Amino acid sequence: MAMIFRHLSRLAQAAWLSGAIVVAALGAGAARAQEAEPADSYVPGQGFNVGPVNLAGYSSLVASLPDQGRKTLSLEDLSLYASAHVGIFVNPFMEAELTGLNLLPWAKGDDGGDGGKGHGYVVLERLYDDVQLPDGFTIRFGKMLAPVGDWNQIHAAPLVLSTVRPAATYRGFSQYATGLSVLYNDPEARWPDVQVYWQPMDEFSARPDSIVDDHYRLVEGLHVSFPLGLLDKVGFSVQRTIDRLGVEQHLAGVDFRYTMGPVTLQGEGVVSSLSQPAGVQTPRSLEWSAYVAPSYAFDDRWSIYGWYEIYDGRGTASASAGQAGPASDGTAQDVLAGFAFRPQPAMVFRLEYLLNVGGPPVNPTGLFASWSVLF
């Protein structure tokens, strides 16, 4: 019974937060109520327009069947985001999500326990305002996604390649930045897109210690992206962070996506150096990881994909399952293969198998399936 109440509590939080988003968005829209716009057609994945406000989101239902450990069916994401364009100075964006909600709370693990996880939690992913300047410049302040690689910036399940996320795309760096950022997007795409960002304090609305490895009290960085086509690009990232223990980290990364007819190749690699301040136990002074992912589209609906990852960083499979674990020695190597079916562009079913082929597993070997929808 207590479990049910915990779930209801989480759902109530999500409902409350969702309601807050809608009210805030509609409030912003009321500022331009006099410009009553004719209704436009709903396009799945592109949200609902209410005046200058757009309400959208995505959901992802994931079945995880690892060879060892607990099998789960979970609502990994129920995300809602609202954006409004009221003028040059007022272009707010907000995203909140309910994540990690186990839909089979009575399921037991191989060890007979429930792992004590899977109750779901509500997080504020983004909350910022954009000031749009001429000639492609934007000033952004608030909580935003840190532009390290491409996956972190478009991490919505229906938009990314696979259900299981390569560790290189989220481990060992700050995924968020709370502070100030300047973005440049050349309208004619002659020059690279550039984003610099600076977080001078603790992350706003940070995720709890139980589900993230690190908390950062300073984050600053730069991302430069060279467009090669509509979706193709080569990007370079640098990021400097100082975590709550005082460990300073310098990261450099490269990411790419390139399409040749039905074949797409994408990947990312990051390397970080870590300081070892006195009194702080830091088992590593260098971390690195990389993945490469080919995919082949048979048509607009069916595709096959895979990735190979090599990861030499903090954490193991225990951490990926939501348990803080000590850093382990050795280099993890994972291979994943799967297929995807998109009955329409905003919806995707995936089935994939991940195999740990070396080192301590950073993701568990097993079968994974998901159903993800943009709305």
Next chain:
Amino acid sequence: MRRRRPLLAVLIGLFLSDMARGEDILVVANPSVTLGHPLSTGDVAAIYLLRLTLWPDGNAIIPVNREISSEVRTRFTAGVLHQDNASLIVYWNEMHFKGKAPPVVQESEQALLTFIRRVPGSVGYVSGGGGVPEGVVVLARLPVAAGSGGGGP
């Protein structure tokens, strides 16, 4: 007989000219949009690829698209944006997640023109065969072949 040949040539020329203009795409906008020059094809592409988001006066650009099954959208997508619909949808979904709203969709030319007449800063396109619609301003006339379709990035 000889006197009729020049007249026939003129008539054929006029017919072809009219056909060619019928294949053009008119880029139209709300009368609040005032530009001192016509938009180039590159400008129009930058608007629909969400790279150009402000008019010169600082007001937001609101691009309007037709439904995916429309013939004029097919020609516009291939002939002006030089893309295909599937790639564009993926692109717009990604840009939407990054905070940039994709073009608004209107299901008919009449609905599109009604939207543009009423919403300041909005811009859309119609087939050039029907003359210049009332209540909007023409920002460009883009020659696009009727057979333009498919295409890729």
